[in-house]
Amino acid sequence: MQYAIEYKLKEPRVHMIFSTAARTLLGIDEIGAPNLGIVLDFGHSLFAKETPADVLQLIHRRGRLVSVELNDNRLEWDDDLTVGSVHLIESLEFLWALRRIGWDRPVLLDQFPFREDPVKAADISIRTLGAMERLLDRVDPAALEAAQGRQDALAAQAIILEQLLGFSASVDA
Numbered sequence: 001m002q003y004a005i006e007y008k009l010k011e012p013r014v015h016m017i018f019s020t021a022a023r024t025l026l027g028i029d030e031i032g033a034p035n036l037g038i039v040l041d042f043g044h045s046l047f048a049k050e051t052p053a054d055v056l057q058l059i060h061r062r063g064r065l066v067s068v069e070l071n072d073n074r075l076e077w078d079d080d081l082t083v084g085s086v087h088l089i090e091s092l093e094f095l096w097a098l099r100r101i102g103w104d105r106p107v108l109l110d111q112f113p114f115r116e117d118p119v120k121a122a123d124i125s126i127r128t129l130g131a132m133e134r135l136l137d138r139v140d141p142a143a144l145e146a147a148q149g150r151q152d153a154l155a156a157q158a159i160i161l162e163q164l165l166g167f168s169a170s171v172d173a
Helices: 021-031 042-047 052-061 088-101 118-137 141-149 153-165
Strands: 003-005 036-041 065-070 107-109
Touching (some): 036 042, 118 153
Parallel strands (some): 036 065
């Protein structure tokens, strides 16, 4: 049977032992259970001041990625907002990283709309994810990987902005 830890920085009045991806990976190594992995919640990663796309790849490289959940927040709490409502670029980067690791399992929504209609909120997140996937389909993977390989953040940003905003954002070298 597969088990997984969904790490989180804190809950009301309590800071967690498994608060970040790195601490959770170290804990799993100490526990030594081969069937123990991580549920990566995009919002929890933001809340922990991580870069979700980076920790996704870190957890995957260690063979501990069990499940992926998407939502959004304002960095100071686990707000469980609709996907891309605050961190659109980070959400795109995360979806790109999912492609890079060959993730073919479900991507789950973890949102809790306090005031909004939950069905409408889920619908918006699903449609947002579809639109983001179509946007990423238009990105030239070789050009983006080349820019990243050169550590040329402006060129990588220009590639995404061209698709996102519909204009050439390239800069002269």
